[in-house]
Amino acid sequence: xxxxxxxxxxxxxxxxxxxxxxxxxxxxxxxxxxxxxxxxxxxxxxxxxxxxxxxxxxxxxxxxxxxxxxxxxxxxxxxxxxxxxxxxxxxxxxxxxxxxxxxxxxxxxxxxx
Amino acid sequence: xxxxxxxxxxxxxxxxxxxxxxxxxxxxxxxxxxxxxxxxxxxxxxxxxxxxxxxxxxxxxxxxxxxxxxxxxxxxxxxxxxxxxxxxxxxxxxxxxxxxxxxxxxxxxxxxxxxxx
Numbered sequence: 001x002x003x004x005x006x007x008x009x010x011x012x013x014x015x016x017x018x019x020x021x022x023x024x025x026x027x028x029x030x031x032x033x034x035x036x037x038x039x040x041x042x043x044x045x046x047x048x049x050x051x052x053x054x055x056x057x058x059x060x061x062x063x064x065x066x067x068x069x070x071x072x073x074x075x076x077x078x079x080x081x082x083x084x085x086x087x088x089x090x091x092x093x094x095x096x097x098x099x100x101x102x103x104x105x106x107x108x109x110x111x112x113x
Numbered sequence: 114x115x116x117x118x119x120x121x122x123x124x125x126x127x128x129x130x131x132x133x134x135x136x137x138x139x140x141x142x143x144x145x146x147x148x149x150x151x152x153x154x155x156x157x158x159x160x161x162x163x164x165x166x167x168x169x170x171x172x173x174x175x176x177x178x179x180x181x182x183x184x185x186x187x188x189x190x191x192x193x194x195x196x197x198x199x200x201x202x203x204x205x206x207x208x209x210x211x212x213x214x215x216x217x218x219x220x221x222x223x224x225x226x227x228x229x230x
Contacts, residue, residue: 041223041224043117043203043205043221043222043223044156044203044219044221045221046218049218085154089156100158100161100169100171101158101219103155103156103157105153105154105155106154
């Protein structure tokens with residue numbers, strides 16, 4: 001069964017304290033891995049898509065990397081406004097056609113000033 | 114302008130009632146979705162429509178019936194509401210249904226929090 005596991009469930013950081021969020025996946029065939037940010041009371045907002053092992057994407061203080069089994073979201077010198085829940089999702093290949101997005105439970109990040 | 118808008122934001126109702134959630138997107142996308150986020154925060158797909166045609170129905174009870182009058186709208190009607198239906202329901206859209214292309218992504222609405230008492 002296709003599965004996405006995110007860790008930790010919650011992460012508290014001091015402003016400026018860099019860290020990483022993990023997304024491990026077990027899927028039959030990966031078409032793409034997505035990172036989304038979700039603020040309280042809002043829908044997820046797209047951050048990155050990664051397609052193949054070794055790929056990296058960066059946006060401001062965030063950097064996403066991908067291996068054959070997991071993805072990391074590195075947060076460098078975070079600020080309080082980075083506080084949110086970060087969701088990982090995978091899109092799988094089923095029968096040669098697109099499958100659904102399978103989401104993890106997310107990591108709730110809190111950054112204290 | 115809001116890209117994907119859904120109404121209402123909050124919906125509180127009694128068990129057994131019938132209710133609807135409306136969704137509209139002004140992005141010109143071909144594909145729209147309904148996702149459910151339960152109390153454990155898992156976000157799971159319920160339905161996907163491509164150009165008004167049902168593409169995905171993920172083992173959702175037939176009390177849930179999506180309706181797409183045109184490709185900019187995807188409404189969700191729920192009959193005989195149950196306690197377990199309480200969740201946040203998200204509408205989303207994407208440019209097309211097919212292999213993931215560069216910069217292809219889902220645009221989500223802000224959610225409808227449904228509470229069944």
